[in-house]
Amino acid sequence: MATFPILMFEPRFKSVIWGGKRIAEFKGLPSQGDNIGESWELSGVPGNESVVSEGLFKGKNLHELLVEHSREIMGERLTERFGDEFPLLVKLIDSADDLSVQVHPDDELAGKRHNCPGKTEMWISIAPEDGAYLYSGLNRVLTPDEYRRRIADNTITECLGKYYPEKDDVFFLPAGRVHSIGKGNFVLEIQETSDITYRIYDYDRRDAQGNPRQLHIEESVDAVDFNDIEGAAPTKIPHGENVxxxxxxxxxxxxxxxxxxxxxxxxxxxxxxxxxxxxxxxxxxxxxxxxxxxxxxxxxxxxxxxxxxxxxxxxxxxxxxxxxx
Missing domain, CATH: 2.60.120.10 (Jelly Rolls)
Known part of the structure; x- marks a missing residue:
């Protein structure tokens, strides 16, 4: 197998209503705007593929490279498993406001409904502001009926695990785990390549046109793990040089x-x-x-x-x- 070069890509900045300014500052780049909530660092999502920023393949996107060089880039085993589709998505996330409460379907449900992978993901807390919090998992078992009622009466967050992250905290979010990033967080997110999100609750916010943001309450019922009351707390990155x-x-x-x-x-x-x-x-x-x-x-x-x-x-x-x- 021929040696292939290390690849660097242009970030894809995403403007969203809850975004801030910290991503460009962290990366040492000029301002990209006031509402940049995400930087897609490495993506094979159709329509949002990362583009090589330097070197021999400058200007080519990740999917084009994989069509021609999948075995060199991904290896034999992963090429057999994923073909020319890159299986992971890497993002930086800056929350100047609360994100929606949401959940992602697993591979089986996403394949059935959307013909794509589900989304298991993780967060690494890089620079949380004082008082910033995250929701991860449930704090008690729910039934689907209570879940619907809690969303309707704006009390669903009372049923979620609430955590105040510190730098280097790690949150693992399997598909089916209800979660949300609160205001003041800055995280690295690594996930399956999927852009499927079921928005459960959004604080009655409206989009730029003044319309309520779309919710996916009934779609989410089949995706939520209503018994997810353990394992949602963060772990800490261990310290130790060159390990x-x-x-x-x-x-x-x-x-x-x-x-x-x-x-x-x-x-x-x-x-x-x-x-x-x-x-x-x-x-x-x-x-x-x-x-x-x-x-x-x-x-x-x-x-x-x-x-x-x-x-x-x-x-x-x-x-x-x-x-x-």
Whole structure:
């Protein structure tokens, strides 16, 4: 298998009613507007595919690359599983206001209804403001009837697990877990490639045209895990220099944190998977197996192809890595 270069992509900034200004600041870029809630760092979502920002393949989008080079980028095993569809979506999220309360269907329900994958995801808290909170899971078992009633009388948030995140807190959100990001959070999100969201409750907000934002209450009833009262609390990224700590591990992704001191050699020889690297604290130069250096500024994301046997991460930084077992 030929060695393929490390790939860097242009971020896709998303303007939303609850967005803020912190994403561009974090990435060291000029302002992208006042309501930027998301930066899609790595995406194969149709119509929102990431575009290569530099190097040999500059200007090509991720789907075009996978049509031509899926085995080099994703490996034999994942190409057999996913074809030329990239299976993960990476975002930065800045909530200057509360996001809607929502849930995502699992793969079976999403496939049946929408002919696409469901959405299991995770959050890593990067820079929460004082008093910022998140909702994750339920604080008691609900019935579908009580669930509908609580939405109707605006008390559904009283039934949710409420957490005040600290920097480096990790939230795992399997499909079916009701959740919401509150005002003042800044998170890295890693998820299955899916843009299917069932909006449950939205604080009676209206869109730019003055219309109530669409809810998906009945669609969500089949998606919600009404017994989801355990496992929703956050875990913490462990500290320790030059050690790879697994912080989420499921069928859809394996995510680790590495606190690099001077340099860390990431061995990829036996993965047969792409590896995503996100710099969440500090500057992280990447040296590939041919000695080529790729600069990874704070807030940036790199895609390491499956054909690359390893990469050296230089500097004093913290990175998040993701791949699929």
């Amino acid at each position: 790879q700590h697994i912080i989420a591990d499921c069928a859809h992704f394996t995510v680790s944190s590495i606190e690099v001191k001077d340099q860390y050699v990431l061995d990829l020889e036996d993965r047969d998977s792409f590896t995503i690297i996100v710099a969440i604290d500090g500057y992280a130069p990447l040296i590939d197996s041919d000695g080529t250096v790729t600069m990874l500024p704070e807030g940036s994301t790199a895609l390491i192809p499956a054909s690359m046997p390893g990469v050296t991460i230089r500097g004093n930084c913290k990175v998040i890595t993701a791949y699929i077992k």
